[in-house]
Amino acid sequence: MNLETLLPTWQRLSTKIVSMLLGFFVLALFAICATLFLSWQLEGSSAAINETGSLRMRSYRLATLLSRIVNEPETAAARAETVAELNTIEAAFAAVRRGNPQRPLSLPPTEQIQVEFDQVYSHWQQTMRPMATLILDSTGAERNAAWRRYQPRVAPFVAEVDALVQLIERDSELRTAWLRSSQLALVALAVGGTVVMTYFMFLVIITPVSRLRGGILRMTQKDFTVRLPVESKDEFGQLALGFNQMADRLEELYASLEDRVKVKTAALEDQNRELALLYDSAAFLQRPQGVEAMCQGFLQRISQYFNADGGAVRVLDERSGNLFMVAHQGVSPALAKDEKCLKVGECLCGDAVTKKISVVHDLQQMDRANDLQCHRDGFATVSVFHILVHQQHVGFFNLHFRNTRSFTEREKALLETLGQLLGIAIENLRLASREKEMAISEERNLVAQGLHDSIAQGLTFLNIQVQMLDDSLRNGKIEDAAAIVPALRAGVQESYEDVRELLLNFRSKLAEGDLIVALKTTVEKFRRQTGIAVDLVDADTGAPFGREQQLQMLFIVQEALSNIRKHAFAKKVDIRLDDSQDFTLIIRDDGVGFDAATLLQKGDSHVGINIMRERAQRIHASLDIHSRLGEGTTVALHLAQEHRRAA
Template sequence: NLHMVAHAGISEHLVDSEHCLKMGECLCGAAAAHKLTVVHDLRQMDETNTMQCHREGFVTVSVFHIHAHEQHLGFFNLHFRQPKIFDRREVALLETLGQLLGIAIENMRLANREREMAVSEERNLVAQGLHDSIAQGLTFLNLQVQMLDDSLQNGNLDEAAEIVPALQAGVQESYDDVRELLVNFRSRLAEGDLIASLENTVAKFERQTGIATEFIADADGAPFPREQQLQVLFIVQEALSNIRKHAMATKVEIRLTDRHHFALTIHDNGVGFDAAILRSQSERHVGLNIMHERAQRIHASLAVTSETGNGATVTLNLPYEQRLAA
């Protein structure tokens, strides 16, 4: 079926009668079925009296196709109350208009698909983060509950009393993890300003954790798109989340340099880890994998370095060649 999606200058009665046509039905449907550009002089047609457009006072009806990349997308009509003969230049102009409309429609469809893919990818990252937080938390809580059950069955109330605070702490940590993930997911750039958004993120992290955090920005480069800026913000949030949960740090330094190239480092003075072990167990570290995926989205490189007892450093580099214009 053919559906009318926009109109101007025709009556509601005509809209109602032709809002949905079968292919091959009426003049427009017949032209659409054969994918032809057609100009009809209604005065010369035998079935004129049966056509609603003629009863509305139109004497010339034209049909021009909307297409892109050899794909037929629809058509548009021009109705005239006076006889109209199109010369070759007018026909060429209107056919070009049909091509431009087709390209515009196709671009809108592609943009919608891209947004759908972005939403799907973002949901996948959130799902990974939730799985990481909840799975670890529930595993710990399950072990504690089993220990509590054993203690109660054995009548060891002192041991049970020691387990209860650990259970409470585990529940609170799981709650904090999920809340943090959801808050980060809803993050938006502060008026499109990455620096201001990072300052807000750092201030909130320092306030909630008590970890002294310094943010140093040397930013004089050209602005880049919101999508790239948002991914940088999300990477910083994920890195700070990992520090909160694992590093046992007392100090964090975030340094941003944005000139010809863009570089960001996040360093903590925590317990660190063995980088070789981390690489061998990469599938278990969802947070790090999420940061790598976000970096890949904006064509940046991300590296995590650490030594046991010497903290850890996350480095994000976005070369000038990969920077998109805002």
């Protein structure tokens, strides 16, 4: 279960830390904002002091400009300068009144300053500006009278402006004190926050971690009595609780460690014994031996492993449906004789075969136990385990015990695995026997085809000649009989040579699997017997072939040379081998050749060519024969690389 689902939100350590950090953040943010606000107001007040302070100077300047206009001849430049000064003073009042956040420029937001500013501004609008305007607009005595009224009012107006400036300055001094106080408060907050956070971290994190580290250190020193105090309900409290539970469990496990080691050691020893039995049985079943010796050795091994007092191995005959005992030990001669052959369904063992299940019979719990030969022999427990191969039933084996014996699921699985190993070994023997039978059958077929293609045809010719000789002798045709005798002698000689050639071909062997050496020997023998020139070229010879492939290639070459000797009337034979990637063998002669269409019409009657094709098919090779009348014959054998078997 997730720790976050066990604790309420307010009890979590993360909630506490985040809450404290947020609290300090809010306080710091408030102090910083207050400092920034005071700084912004101080900047605005400073600009307001500058702007209002400039009114004093501009008031005196305006009085000077008006005095020049009154006392001196008026010029356009003097008038324009005076009007500009009036507008400048008016703009200064407007700027202070409106304020400007971008500069910043603003009056302090106190009531006294606002009232004082309104009075100064009202004095300017209602008295000073109208009188200055009257001086500019009037002439002569009226201008002089206006000037005399205006001049004594300048000093009081400047005094009012100066009072406003002093009020703003005092407010700025107060706000400066507040700014310093807020900065000191911010420093105090930083120092206090650091102290508080440090204490908080020590309290809620460092101290629990140190305790946990100390507990782990003591536990590494095999002190399993250590326990941590659970002082909170947060994550560290849960860790302390989990640590204590772990310590309880480790203390319990350490106390029973020796017993557990003994149990594990015994289990490992049992597993090693099982593996040794499986390895020994598998190695034994791979040996070349008969089924009786195989089953007897298998029975001895499993009986010794399970301390069985007796046992037997029975094999199922699929044709008769009987179970034959092929090996037994520890059973009486009477039991071995009575149960040498069982029908499926008979007795307890035959019934287990019918149900196709492995069973363990407790004869002492059976009412009819005394009727069974096993019980009369003194056995209390009889087990039946099947011999299977590819889920097919091959037989079963028994283990007999004189005392009551039960099997664990692990032992049953081991016995079933052993039964499968024995089943595979028996099936391999059967397959090897069938393979030998098939090989013998194929070789007999090839011998028959060879005899039919050579000796049978010669004997047929001799039979015809003998009949003609008999007719000639009966009719007294001595000259005809004398003419037949050489043909008979030639036919007998040819049949004799055919027999010798067949015997030599069937007895051909490869010297240590060397195809090239065998081919050279065959070619040399052909050259001596026929006098035909043979050119053998082997190029780019690769790794050696498997023995079966080499033998079939040699037989194909022998058959091709035999056909050349009998039918080609050739003067030269070329044999080429190419083993760069795929294997290619080409036999070419310069004989009389034959018509391919005629060969196709003969079909299977041309046994020699069919024998070569069958031998090529055995090794997954292709055989091509090309010939034309008068242009010789070419026999090409091609074996693809993927069908090649290494020697």
